[in-house]
Amino acid sequence: MSTSSSPIVFVVDDDEDMRVSMQRVLKTVGLRAELFATPQDFLQRNIPDAPSCLVLDVRLPGMGGLEVQHKLIEAGINIPIIFITAHGDIPMTVKAMKSGAVEFLTKPFRHQELLDAIQQALQRDQLSRRHRNEIAELQQRYKGLTARERKVMDLVVSGMQTKQIASVLGTSEITAAVHRGHVMHKMQAGSPAELGSMAERLKLSANR
Amino acid sequence: MAKEDVEKTLAELSRDLGESKARLEEAQRVAHVGHWEWDLATDVIVWSDETYRIFGLSPQERPMDLATVRSMVHPDDREPLYQAVDQDLVAGQRPSGEFRIVRPSGEVRTVSSLTSERWSSLPGDTKRDASGRPYRLFGTIQDITDRKCTEEALQEISRNLLESKTRLEEAQRVAHVGHYYWNLVTNRVTWSDELYRIYGLSPQEGPTDMAIIREMIHPEDRELVFRAAEEALRSEVRPDAEHRVLRPNGEVRTVHGLGTVKRDASGRPYEMFGTVQDITDRKRAEEALQRTQLDLREVTRELQRQQAYLTEAQSLTHTGSWACNLLTRQIFHSSDENARLYGFDPSQGAIPFDRFYNAILAEDEVALRAKLENAIREGADYDVEFRIRRTDGAIRFLRGIGHHNPSQEIGEYVGITMDITERKCADEEREKLRQLEADLAHINRVNMMGELAAALAHEIKQPIAAAVANAGACLGFLEGERPDILEAREAATGTIGCARRAAEIIDHVRSLFKKSFPKRESVDVNELIREVALLLHNDIRRNSVTVHLELAENLPEVAGDRVQLEQVLMNLMLNAIEAMRDARGDLRITSQPNDDGHLLISVSDTGLGVPADKVDQIFDTFFTTKPQGTGMGLAISRSIVESHGGRLWATSDSGRGATFRFTLPHDGSMGT
Numbered sequence: 001m002s003t004s005s006s007p008i009v010f011v012v013d014d015d016e017d018m019r020v021s022m023q024r025v026l027k028t029v030g031l032r033a034e035l036f037a038t039p040q041d042f043l044q045r046n047i048p049d050a051p052s053c054l055v056l057d058v059r060l061p062g063m064g065g066l067e068v069q070h071k072l073i074e075a076g077i078n079i080p081i082i083f084i085t086a087h088g089d090i091p092m093t094v095k096a097m098k099s100g101a102v103e104f105l106t107k108p109f110r111h112q113e114l115l116d117a118i119q120q121a122l123q124r125d126q127l128s129r130r131h132r133n134e135i136a137e138l139q140q141r142y143k144g145l146t147a148r149e150r151k152v153m154d155l156v157v158s159g160m161q162t163k164q165i166a167s168v169l170g171t172s173e174i175t176a177a178v179h180r181g182h183v184m185h186k187m188q189a190g191s192p193a194e195l196g197s198m199a200e201r202l203k204l205s206a207n208r
Numbered sequence: 209m210a211k212e213d214v215e216k217t218l219a220e221l222s223r224d225l226g227e228s229k230a231r232l233e234e235a236q237r238v239a240h241v242g243h244w245e246w247d248l249a250t251d252v253i254v255w256s257d258e259t260y261r262i263f264g265l266s267p268q269e270r271p272m273d274l275a276t277v278r279s280m281v282h283p284d285d286r287e288p289l290y291q292a293v294d295q296d297l298v299a300g301q302r303p304s305g306e307f308r309i310v311r312p313s314g315e316v317r318t319v320s321s322l323t324s325e326r327w328s329s330l331p332g333d334t335k336r337d338a339s340g341r342p343y344r345l346f347g348t349i350q351d352i353t354d355r356k357c358t359e360e361a362l363q364e365i366s367r368n369l370l371e372s373k374t375r376l377e378e379a380q381r382v383a384h385v386g387h388y389y390w391n392l393v394t395n396r397v398t399w400s401d402e403l404y405r406i407y408g409l410s411p412q413e414g415p416t417d418m419a420i421i422r423e424m425i426h427p428e429d430r431e432l433v434f435r436a437a438e439e440a441l442r443s444e445v446r447p448d449a450e451h452r453v454l455r456p457n458g459e460v461r462t463v464h465g466l467g468t469v470k471r472d473a474s475g476r477p478y479e480m481f482g483t484v485q486d487i488t489d490r491k492r493a494e495e496a497l498q499r500t501q502l503d504l505r506e507v508t509r510e511l512q513r514q515q516a517y518l519t520e521a522q523s524l525t526h527t528g529s530w531a532c533n534l535l536t537r538q539i540f541h542s543s544d545e546n547a548r549l550y551g552f553d554p555s556q557g558a559i560p561f562d563r564f565y566n567a568i569l570a571e572d573e574v575a576l577r578a579k580l581e582n583a584i585r586e587g588a589d590y591d592v593e594f595r596i597r598r599t600d601g602a603i604r605f606l607r608g609i610g611h612h613n614p615s616q617e618i619g620e621y622v623g624i625t626m627d628i629t630e631r632k633c634a635d636e637e638r639e640k641l642r643q644l645e646a647d648l649a650h651i652n653r654v655n656m657m658g659e660l661a662a663a664l665a666h667e668i669k670q671p672i673a674a675a676v677a678n679a680g681a682c683l684g685f686l687e688g689e690r691p692d693i694l695e696a697r698e699a700a701t702g703t704i705g706c707a708r709r710a711a712e713i714i715d716h717v718r719s720l721f722k723k724s725f726p727k728r729e730s731v732d733v734n735e736l737i738r739e740v741a742l743l744l745h746n747d748i749r750r751n752s753v754t755v756h757l758e759l760a761e762n763l764p765e766v767a768g769d770r771v772q773l774e775q776v777l778m779n780l781m782l783n784a785i786e787a788m789r790d791a792r793g794d795l796r797i798t799s800q801p802n803d804d805g806h807l808l809i810s811v812s813d814t815g816l817g818v819p820a821d822k823v824d825q826i827f828d829t830f831f832t833t834k835p836q837g838t839g840m841g842l843a844i845s846r847s848i849v850e851s852h853g854g855r856l857w858a859t860s861d862s863g864r865g866a867t868f869r870f871t872l873p874h875d876g877s878m879g880t
Contacts, residue, residue, distance in 0.1 A: 015670045015671075015674065017670070017671055017674035017675075017702070017705070017706050017709065018670060018673060018674045018677070020674070020702060021673075021674040021675075021677035021678040021681060021699075021702055021706070022677055024677070024678060024681035024682075024685075024695070024698070024699050024702065025677050025680055025681040025684065027681070027685075027695065028681050028684025028685055028687075028695075029684070059666070084673075086665070086666045086669035086670060086673065107669050107670070107672070107673030108669065108672050108673035108675070108676035108677070109673065109676070109677075110676070110680060111676070111677055111679075111680020111681055111683070111684060112680065114677070114680075
C-alpha cells in the first residue's frame with residue numbers, strides 16, 4: 001500500500017507572512033507544507049496519493065474559500081479543509097462546515113489550534129483514503145465476476161440457500177454450488193455474512 | 209119740388225152722407241185719428257169709433273163724459289192738460305196738446321189732440337148762448353206713440369252716434385290709430401283726425417290727395433306700401449304693411465297699416481278702408497325689449513358659460529362649493545362636485561346635510577365637531593381636514609374651508625371642500641421617500657464606518673495572525689528534547705516583522721486621512737449643518753431630541769472636502785444624540801466666526817458627558833465607550849479637521865453633557 005508516504009499540508013493564503021508563519025508552525029511538528037498564493041495555483045496542482053489536507057483562507061482574491069471548496073467537491077477531490085479567516089461570521093461558518101470543512105479558525109489563532117485541526121484532518125483523510133482503497137479493491141474483485149456469478153452473489157446476499165438458488169437459476173444444485181464457490185473465492189469472502197457486508201459497501205459506493 | 213123728388217133727393221143725400229161718414233171712418237182708421245165732441249155745459253163727450261180704439265175701447269162701447277175721459281188721462285199729465293184747456297178757453301183760444309193716456313189694459317199711449325172748432329152754436333142750431341161763450345168743442349185726437357218712439361229712438365241713435373264718434377276719435381287718439389277711406393272711383397281719400405296727427409299734420413276736413421300721401425311715405429318704403437295696396441286690390445289679400453312716414457318736420461315715424469277692400473256686386477273694388485297705427489313708440493319699446501332680452505340672453509349665456517367653467521374647474525380640482533347653516537343643518541347651496549366628492553349622484557336632487565355629515569369617519573368626527581363648534585361660537589372662519597367614507601367605500605381625505613360673514617345668521621357658512629387624498633398620499637409618499645433617503649444616507653455613513661473598520665480590522669489582523677503563528681512556531685521549535693534554536697530565531701524574527709507590518713498598516717491608514725484631500729471646494733458650513741440635521745431627522749425624532757441651531761449669518765465659506773466635513777458633523781451629532789438616548793435632551797449646534805480667521809463650530813449635548821480622565825483619550829483610535837462603537841469616529845474626525853487646518857477638541861461639564869468644538873480656517877484666511 002502506498003498510504004505510508006508522508007502527508008502533505010496545502011496552504012492557500014494571499015498573505016505571504018501568513019503562509020510563511022504557518023509553514024513554520026507545521027515545520028515544528030515535521031509536517032511538509034506546500035504554499036499557494038491563489039486558489040487557482042492550488043487547483044492546477046495534481047493532488048498526490050498521500051494523506052493531505054488543505055488550509056484555506058476564506059477571503060481570497062479572485063475566488064472565495066467557499067467557492068474553492070465547492071469546486072473541489074465538484075471535481076470529486078476529497079480533501080479535508082481547514083478554513084481560516086480574519087473576519088468569520090456564523091452563517092459563513094455553518095455553510096463551510098456543512099460542506100464538510102474540518103475546522104474554521106479565526107485569525108489570530110494559536111499555533112496549537114492549527115496543528116490540532118491539521119492532525120484531525122490528516123487522520124480523517126487517512127481513514128477515508130483507506131476506505132476508498134478498500135472500495136476500489138472490492139470493485140476490482142466484483143468486476144472479475146461473470147454475469148452469472150454476479151446474479152448468484154445477489155441471491156446469496158439475499159439469504160438463499162444453494163438449493164433455492166439452483167431452482168431460481170433453473171440449474172442443478174451442483175452447478176449452483178460451483179458458481180457460489182467461485183463467487184466466494186473471487187470476492188475473497190470468508191462467509192456469506194462477509195459477502196453481504198461487501199455487497200452493502202459496493203452498493204453504497206455505487207450510490208455515491 | 210115734388211114730394212117724390214124731395215124724397216128721392218133726401219134718399220140720395222142720406223146715401224151720400226152715409227158714404228161720406230164711412231169714408232171718414234175709414235180715413236180715421238188708417239191715420240189713427242179720431243174725433244170728439246165735448247159739450248161744455250153737460251160735459252157729455254161724443255167719440256168717433258177710432259177715438260174709442262185709440263183709448264183701447266170698443267167703438268161706442270159706452271157713452272163718454274168728461275170724468276171718464278179725465279180718468280183715462282195719465283195721472284202725471286191730467287192736471288196740466290185740463291189747466292191748459294181752461295186757460296185756453298178763457299183766453300178764447302183753441303186748446304191743443306200732447307198727453308199720455310192709460311188704456312184699460314194699462315198700456316200707455318201718447319196722443320195729440322187738436323181742437324178744430326169752438327162752437328158757441330152749431331150751425332143751424334137755435335139754442336144759442338147769449339153770452340157768446342162756446343158751449344161745445346170739436347177736435348181730433350191722434351195716437352202718436354209710434355211716431356214718438358221713433359223720434360226718441362232717432363234722437364238716441366243720433367246721440368249715440370255722436371258719442372261713438374267722439375269715443376272713436378278719443379280711442380284713435382289714445383291708441384295712435386287713424387283711419388281712412390279711399391274712394392277708388394274718385395281717387396279721393398278721407399282721413400280721420402288722428403291720421404293727420406300721425407302724419408304730423410293738423411286735422412283738417414276734406415279728402416287728401418294721393419300724391420301728397422305718397423310724398424309723405426318714406427322713400428325706401430314707398431314701393432312696398434303701394435305694392436301691398438295693389439296686391440290687395442288685385443287679390444283677396446288684406447293690405448297689411450309696416451312702413452315709415454316722413455313728417456313735415458323731418459321726423460320719421462313707423463306705422464302699421466291694415467286695410468280692407470270693399471267691392472260691389474260684380475266684385476269690382478270701389479273703396480278701400482284701413483287703419484294706420486303709429487307703432488314708433490311700441491317699436492322702440494319692442495326693440496328696447498328685444499335688446500334687453502338679447503342682453504339678458506347674452507348675460508344668461510355668459511352665466512351658463514361661467515357656470516360650465518366653474519363646474520369644470522371644480523371637477524378638475526376636486527373642489528366642491530357649498531353654503532349651509534351648520535347649526536340648523538340646512539344646505540342652501542351644494543355644487544355638483546360637492547356631491548361627487550362624497551360619491552353622491554348630484555342628479556338625484558338635494559342631499560340632506562346629515563348624509564354629508566354621516567360620511568365622516570367616526571375617529572375624525574370628534575375633533576372636527578370640536579373645531580366647527582369653536583368656529584361657530586366665535587363666528588370665525590375655519591379650515592379643517594377630515595376623512596370620509598365615500599359611498600363606494602373608499603376612504604378619502606377632504607379639506608373644508610368655511611367662511612362666516614358676520615352679517616349672516618349664526619352658524620351660516622359658505623365654503624369649499626376639496627378632495628386632497630392624492631395630495632395627502634403624495635405628501636406621505638414624499639415624506640416616506642425623504643425619510644428613506646435620510647435613512648439610507650445614514651446607513652451609508654454607518655456602513656462606511658463599519659466597512660472601513662472591518663477592512664482595517666482585516667488588514668491589521670493579517671500581520672497579527674502571522675505574528676501569533678510565528679511566535680507559536682518559535683515556541684514549538686524551542687519545545688521538546690532537541691530545541692531547534694535556528695528555526696526559533698527565524699520564527700521570532702518573523703514575529704517582529706509581522707508586528708512592524710501591523711504598525712505600518714495603521715500608520716498608513718492614518719496617513720490616508722491626512723494626505724488624501726485633493727478635493728477643495730467652497731463649503732457653506734451653515735448649509736452643511738442644516739443638511740446633516742435633516743439627514744439625522746430620524747435619529748433626532750426617535751430619541752426625542754430637541755435641536756437648536758444657532759448659526760451666525762453671513763458666514764464666510766470654507767475651502768474643503770464637503771463629504772468629509774459632513775462626516776465630521778454627522779459623527780459629532782450622532783455621538784451627541786446617542787449620549788442622550790431616551791433622555792429627551794437638547795442638541796445645540798452653533799457656528800460663528802472666530803477672531804483668528806477661523807470658523808468655530810460647536811456641537812453640545814445634555815447627555816452624560818465625558819468623564820474628566822477620558823477627555824484626552826476619546827480621540828485615540830479605537831477608543832470607544834459604546835458597545836457597538838468602532839472607536840474610529842472621533843479619531844477620523846480629528847484627522848479630517850486637522851487636515852483642513854483646523855482643530856477639534858472636547859469639553860465636558862461634569863455630568864451635564866459634552867461639547868465638541870472644531871475650527872476651520874475660512875476662505876478669507878486661507879489665501880488660496
